[in-house]
Amino acid sequence: MAMAYLAWRLARRSCPSSLQVTSFPVVQLHMNRTAMRASQKDFENSMNQVKLLKKDPGNEVKLKLYALYKQATEGPCNMPKPGVFDLINKAKWDAWNALGSLPKEAARQNYVDLVSSLSPSLESSSQVEPGTDRKSTGFETLVVTSEDGITKIMFNRPKKKNAINTEMYHEIMRALKAASKDDSIITVLTGNGDYYSSGNDLTNFTDIPPGGVEEKAKNNAVLLREFVGCFIDFPKPLIAVVNGPAVGISVTLLGLFDAVYASDRATFHTPFSHLGQSPEGCSSYTFPKIMSPAKALRISKEVIRKREREKLHAVNAEECNVLQGRWLSDECTNAVVNFLSRKSKL
Numbered sequence: 001m002a003m004a005y006l007a008w009r010l011a012r013r014s015c016p017s018s019l020q021v022t023s024f025p026v027v028q029l030h031m032n033r034t035a036m037r038a039s040q041k042d043f044e045n046s047m048n049q050v051k052l053l054k055k056d057p058g059n060e061v062k063l064k065l066y067a068l069y070k071q072a073t074e075g076p077c078n079m080p081k082p083g084v085f086d087l088i089n090k091a092k093w094d095a096w097n098a099l100g101s102l103p104k105e106a107a108r109q110n111y112v113d114l115v116s117s118l119s120p121s122l123e124s125s126s127q128v129e130p131g132t133d134r135k136s137t138g139f140e141t142l143v144v145t146s147e148d149g150i151t152k153i154m155f156n157r158p159k160k161k162n163a164i165n166t167e168m169y170h171e172i173m174r175a176l177k178a179a180s181k182d183d184s185i186i187t188v189l190t191g192n193g194d195y196y197s198s199g200n201d202l203t204n205f206t207d208i209p210p211g212g213v214e215e216k217a218k219n220n221a222v223l224l225r226e227f228v229g230c231f232i233d234f235p236k237p238l239i240a241v242v243n244g245p246a247v248g249i250s251v252t253l254l255g256l257f258d259a260v261y262a263s264d265r266a267t268f269h270t271p272f273s274h275l276g277q278s279p280e281g282c283s284s285y286t287f288p289k290i291m292s293p294a295k296a297l298r299i300s301k302e303v304i305r306k307r308e309r310e311k312l313h314a315v316n317a318e319e320c321n322v323l324q325g326r327w328l329s330d331e332c333t334n335a336v337v338n339f340l341s342r343k344s345k346l
């Protein structure tokens with residue numbers, strides 16, 4: 001979360017347009033933690049995580065942790081050198097003293113990095129359940145937390161690459177509506193696990209109602225229109241932190257965000273023709289238009305979006321109408337069947 005906040009602040013302060021590497025304002029963001037400053041809270045979390053380590057990390061690592069902890073809290077080594085026969089204290093002193101004049105902040109960051117490298121699983125679980133975040137319950141497919149003025153909506157179907165199923169569409173809308181009314185200033189969307197999102201869950205096309213495929217296509221179009229509408233109308237700055245590959249609707253929607261940060265693992269893929277589909281998420285309008293600079297204070301956003309809202313809703317409606325027809329086409333049906341029978345991959 002600190003990363004998203006830092007990224008957002010950087011964008012507000014000085015993000016030059018030359019950093020925007022695609023048609024929407026994507027800023028390449030290296031998620032390697034060494035590029036960031038660990039906060040005191042990160043440091044304290046790491047200290048707690050050390051206590052939870054299941055495996056003894058070995059003396060060398062323990063000495064390193066000790067040295068970084070002392071450096072982060074007290075600065076350069078200030079103890080008299082122990083005698084040669086005081087083996088344990090001598091080893092500790094050597095480790096601390098070896099850090100020289102490393103600044104406290106850097107030692108704190110190195111400590112946090114070292115702890116997270118010891119147990120990646122601890123890091124991801126702490127991401128999902130941050131100790132002091134205000135966490136909204138009642139979501140099956142998302143983890144929604146609020147902290148320091150930032151509401152974070154995290155897609156949480158990592159085993160399915162965060163594919164968006166019907167329940168998740170509804171939950172995202174619900175989370176956005178709540179975020180628009182809570183006391184946060186910005187809202188961040190990101191994904192849990194290796195993917196940002198693999199887009200629409202293709203099993204959404206399999207559950208056919210009594211009215212047949214036409215009714216299914218119509219229902220999907222209604223849902224899609226409402227879903228995209230929530231992004232058009234979202235009143236606060238909306239930031240995507242694209243932590244990994246993004247596919248389909250998770251990409252096309254990005255044109256409605258105010259800033260998009262991409263990790264070095266992020267890729268963007270819109271397989272419209274592969275799936276026999278057509279654009280959605282207002283991308284037929286926003287992508288060619290290229291988003292304006294990523295300055296998104298709430299008031300400016302209202303001024304900017306006011307002029308666009310009607311147009312965007314019209315584009316959204318038209319896209320949904322066309323898609324409703326595409327979903328009944330042979331190309332689309334075959335593509336979905338191919339994926340579901342595991343013959344075809346992107």
Ligand SMILES: CCCCCC/C=C/C(=O)SCCNC(=O)CCNC(=O)[C@H](O)C(C)(C)COP(=O)(O)OP(=O)(O)OC[C@H]1O[C@@H](n2cnc3c(N)ncnc32)[C@H](O)[C@@H]1OP(=O)(O)O
Nearest residue numbers: 159160161163198199200201202203220223224248249346
């Ligand atoms: C209300 C409807 C509105 C519709 C709006 C229009 C939206 C359009 C789009 O979003 S189009 C894009 C649709 N997405 C795709 O075509 C991606 C399909 N997925 C893949 O090609 C691959 O899964 C992958 C490249 C994303 C990842 O490949 P790989 O690393 O080999 O992993 P797996 O394929 O084994 O995936 C793991 C697990 O996740 C399931 N899964 C992944 N993506 C989807 C998906 N989009 N829909 C359904 N299921 C998905 C996959 O089946 C595996 O499940 P399993 O472990 O086999 O149970």
